[in-house]
Amino acid sequence: MVAPVAQTGYPVNSKPSLLPVQGLGNTERTDAWWLEPLLVLLAFALAGGYSAWAALQGKNYEWGPYMSPLYASPFTNVPFSPALILMWIPIGFRATCYFYRRCYHRVFFMNPPACAVSGMCTKYDGESKFPFILNNLHRYFLYLALLLVVLHWFHAVRAFNFDGQFGIGVGSLVILADTVLLSLYVFSCHSWRHWIGGKIDKFSNNAFTKLQHKAWARVTILNESHGLWAWLSLGTVCLADYYVRLVASGVWADVRFF
Numbered sequence: 001m002v003a004p005v006a007q008t009g010y011p012v013n014s015k016p017s018l019l020p021v022q023g024l025g026n027t028e029r030t031d032a033w034w035l036e037p038l039l040v041l042l043a044f045a046l047a048g049g050y051s052a053w054a055a056l057q058g059k060n061y062e063w064g065p066y067m068s069p070l071y072a073s074p075f076t077n078v079p080f081s082p083a084l085i086l087m088w089i090p091i092g093f094r095a096t097c098y099f100y101r102r103c104y105h106r107v108f109f110m111n112p113p114a115c116a117v118s119g120m121c122t123k124y125d126g127e128s129k130f131p132f133i134l135n136n137l138h139r140y141f142l143y144l145a146l147l148l149v150v151l152h153w154f155h156a157v158r159a160f161n162f163d164g165q166f167g168i169g170v171g172s173l174v175i176l177a178d179t180v181l182l183s184l185y186v187f188s189c190h191s192w193r194h195w196i197g198g199k200i201d202k203f204s205n206n207a208f209t210k211l212q213h214k215a216w217a218r219v220t221i222l223n224e225s226h227g228l229w230a231w232l233s234l235g236t237v238c239l240a241d242y243y244v245r246l247v248a249s250g251v252w253a254d255v256r257f258f
């Protein structure tokens with residue numbers, strides 16, 4: 001007797017196995033599927049390379065009320081680059097982010113490089129083995145990232161304080177934009193959404209769970225664009241550092257609007 005076949009194409013009651021490798025890049029897709037992984041690779045190389053270089057400089061990260069977001073830290077009086085004190089937090093947070101996992105699995109491990117495109121391996125242990133088991137730390141990195149958001153907002157507000165007077169310069173706006181985008185990235189996090197209300201089975205239980213439902217629904221709207229916030233916040237953190245660096249090193253004079 002032939003086993004009935006479910007919509008997945010696998011016989012009912014049979015355990016689906018991973019598709020066999022048919023040669024890296026093999027696909028019946030006719031669109032430019034390779035463009036996305038290529039752009040992601042370029043973005044990782046640019047942002048990662050620039051951030052590492054800037055963090056190791058240890059100078060030109062502050063000018064007047066402006067502080068580079070890569071150096072936003074309460075500890076600056078140290079014998080090495082102050083960026084290194086807290087930099088492990090955003091690195092850990094982004095490296096364990098669900099969105100970035102998708103990106104780097106496609107680009108660096110090619111398992112697979114895109115949907116319906118043959119990849120490099122047939123075995124995937126998920127997050128059950130080292131090193132990917134470390135991805136389970138994401139929720140803890142989220143708690144630390146929330147502290148970073150507070151720190152970034154402190155520096156964003158400070159960027160409008162010119163010797164005790166309120167003012168607006170290009171740097172104020174760039175640092176503010178970076179802080180807003182970082183906040184959108186953190187508050188659209190999947191772990192945050194789960195923490196806010198995703199773990200609740202019945203929202204109508206009581207007044208508090210109803211309130212949680214409202215908050216969860218708003219976070220869900222942000223969460224739908226999580227990937228966008230991830231890229232934009234990665235770009236603006238480099239841009240804000242670059243701007244402060246140019247002004248601090250005298251290459252560029254800050255423009256004041258007010």
Ligand code: FES
Nearest residue numbers: 097098099189190
């Ligand atoms: Fe991307 Fe949490 S899932 S930051």
